Amino acid sequence: MRVLFEIFGQTLSTLWAHKLRSFLTMFGIAWGVGSLLLLVGLGEGFRSGNKKQFDELGENVMFIWGGRAPAVIGDFNSMRPYYLTYKDYLDVLECPHVKAAVPVIQRSDIRAVSDFYQSSGQILGTLPIFGQIRYVPVVEGRWLNDLDNTERRRVIVLGAETRRLLFPGRPAIGSTILLNGISFQVIGVVKRIGHGDNNNQNLKNFVPYTTMHENFPPLNVGDTLNAISFIDYQPIDRASHEIAKTEVHQVLGRNHGFDYTNEDAFDEWDTIKTVDSIGKIFDAMNMFLGSVGLVTLALGAIGIINIMLVAVADRTREIGLRKALGATNASIMFQFFVEGAFLTLFSGGLGMAGAAALMAALSTLPSPPGWDTPRLVPTTAALAIISLAIAGVAAGLYPARQAALLQPVEALRRE
Numbered sequence: 001m002r003v004l005f006e007i008f009g010q011t012l013s014t015l016w017a018h019k020l021r022s023f024l025t026m027f028g029i030a031w032g033v034g035s036l037l038l039l040v041g042l043g044e045g046f047r048s049g050n051k052k053q054f055d056e057l058g059e060n061v062m063f064i065w066g067g068r069a070p071a072v073i074g075d076f077n078s079m080r081p082y083y084l085t086y087k088d089y090l091d092v093l094e095c096p097h098v099k100a101a102v103p104v105i106q107r108s109d110i111r112a113v114s115d116f117y118q119s120s121g122q123i124l125g126t127l128p129i130f131g132q133i134r135y136v137p138v139v140e141g142r143w144l145n146d147l148d149n150t151e152r153r154r155v156i157v158l159g160a161e162t163r164r165l166l167f168p169g170r171p172a173i174g175s176t177i178l179l180n181g182i183s184f185q186v187i188g189v190v191k192r193i194g195h196g197d198n199n200n201q202n203l204k205n206f207v208p209y210t211t212m213h214e215n216f217p218p219l220n221v222g223d224t225l226n227a228i229s230f231i232d233y234q235p236i237d238r239a240s241h242e243i244a245k246t247e248v249h250q251v252l253g254r255n256h257g258f259d260y261t262n263e264d265a266f267d268e269w270d271t272i273k274t275v276d277s278i279g280k281i282f283d284a285m286n287m288f289l290g291s292v293g294l295v296t297l298a299l300g301a302i303g304i305i306n307i308m309l310v311a312v313a314d315r316t317r318e319i320g321l322r323k324a325l326g327a328t329n330a331s332i333m334f335q336f337f338v339e340g341a342f343l344t345l346f347s348g349g350l351g352m353a354g355a356a357a358l359m360a361a362l363s364t365l366p367s368p369p370g371w372d373t374p375r376l377v378p379t380t381a382a383l384a385i386i387s388l389a390i391a392g393v394a395a396g397l398y399p400a401r402q403a404a405l406l407q408p409v410e411a412l413r414r415e
Contacts (some may be wrong), residue, residue, distance in 0.1 A: 025307045026347035028300035033351030033384050034358075036293025040286055041359055041374030047282040048372040054275050056193050056201065058134040060238055064248060064268040065230040066221075069258035082256040083218070086226040091255065092233055095247035097240045101233035102130045105212045107219065112205065113178045114166035121162045121203030123179065125212020133232050136206070141173040141188035148187075149208040154215075156184040160192035161202035179207075182215055241272040290380065297348075297387055304343050352384065 016022075066083040089103040105125040112119045130136065131143045138157065148155055156177065163172050172186045184207065193201040213226075221227040235244035245268070246260075253260025322332065356376055363373040 021307060021310075022343065025300070025303050026343060026350070028303045029297065029344055029347030030300075030351035030354065032293060032297030032300045033348045034355040035296055035351075036290060036384055037352060037355040037376060037380055038358065038374060039289035039293055040377050040380040041355070043282060043286045043289055044377050045372040045374040047279070048375075050278055051275070052372070053194070054271055056135050057271060058232070058234075060234050060241065060272055061133060062233050062235070062241065062245065062248075062268070062270050062272065063230055064233070064252075064266065067265050067267040069256060069262070069265040081222075082252075082258075083221040083224040083227045084229070084231060084252075085224060085255070086228060088252060088255055089228065089231050091251045092231060092248050095244060095251065097236050097244040097247055099234045099236045100129060100133055101231055102127050102133055103209060103228040104130070104230050104232065105209065105216070105218055106229040107212075107216050109219070110179050110216060112162065112166060114175065116168060116170065117166050119162050119165045119203070121159060121205055123212070123216065124204055124206050125209045125216065126206060127209050130206070130232070133234055135193070137191040137193075138188045139191040141186070143188055144206060144208055149210050152210045152214055153208060154182065154184045154211055155187045155208065157188035157190060157206040158186055159190050159202045159204045161199045162205050163189045180216070235272075238272055241270060245270060290383070293384075294387060297384075300347070301344065304340055307343075348384065352381065 064084070066081065068079040068081050071078040071080040084103075086103055089101060092098055092101045103126065106122060108120075108122050110120070110123045112121065112123075124130075126144070127149060128144045128146055131138075136143065136157075140163075141157070143157060144155070147153070156179070158166070158172060166172070166177060167175065172189055175186050176183050177186060178184070190202075190204075190206075218227045218229055231248075233244070233248065235241045249260040249266060252266070253262075258265055323329075359374045359376060363375075365373070
């Protein structure tokens with residue numbers, strides 16, 4: 001143990017004797033490790049922020065609206081619009097790979113008026129199961145229930161922004177508002193979704209489906225009976241989303257008289273497919289950013305090897321004298337190996353600490369929409385530690401072997 005402390009002390013004195021050279025070398029390693037962790041952390045922050053945005057829509061949600069189909073089967077020169085109906089929703093429910101579905105009637109032309117102010121957000125008529133498919137956390141009051149729908153009650157759940165506009169600083173639950181002159185009682189308020197100035201989700205307000213159908217049916221749907229605006233549905237599991245989508249296409253093609261294999265006839269959004277595509281982009285981005293950090297780390301390790309080789313050349317006479325006094329090849333090799341490994345590992349530790357401190361500082365700042373603050377990724381930290389260990393061995397072993405192979409007489413003769 002005493003010999004180990006002596007070698008460690010000699011290592012520190014050698015590094016201090018060449019302060020500038022040691023600093024520049026250590027900076028290269030610290031920069032490589034820090035940039036690796038920070039770049040991958042930024043990528044993971046972006047991935048996490050986007051995932052949160054999709055989670056605010058709901059888990060594994062798929063949307064489909066009415067579309068345009070050939071007026072004559074096989075003729076794509078003339079297209080006719082078709083509109084979804086309540087029957088489409090009932091048939092979609094029967095699809096084997098559809099776990100849940102809900103019809104929605106949506107209007108944006110309805111004016112909401114309270115005793116204090118007025119607003120013109122979106123009104124959605126839907127069923128109680130909407131709250132299980134979509135993300136609508138209620139913070140005041142309650143969500144819609146089956147009795148609301150069965151009895152066609154004139155009740156409403158307000159979005160956070162609508163509540164702020166209609167009841168500024170006042171209680172909303174139990175109050176009455178007018179929707180195009182029709183009285184509705186407020187029974188719930190949805191928690192604010194997202195952050196920043198994007199209030200689209202927070203201006204959505206929810207009423208029972210039957211009440212909406214009776215008082216505010218969809219506009220511009222021709223003579224379509226029981227028309228709805230769109231259908232939200234979920235597959236039985238994430239892996240079955242393409243099968244579920246095909247089954248829904250078959251239902252709509254059969255009900256509206258067109259070939260379901262014609263992809264252009266559907267207006268839809270598969271959030272599962274979108275999330276998977278974005279995930280692949282993030283994976284590729286993480287690989288690229290990680291490779292940039294590893295290359296920087298490798299360049300730093302090469303710099304340490306060069307510095308250690310210069311140190312061997314500068315201390316040739318010292319090595320010759322020590323060997324002449326009885327130092328073994330192993331002791332000479334061990335000293336130079338410790339110097340190289342110490343430079344690498346200590347520099348890498350500083351890089352990790354710096355990256356962690358910067359991420360912690362960034363976490364105190366407000367993040368832009370779609371971004372989370374960067375975070376230390378455990379797998380990347382493990383990769384950095386393994387890379388550091390390899391770089392440390394390479395940076396210490398080769399120069400140490402060169403030093404150990406010097407012959408005492410030849411080493412003492414060199415100037």
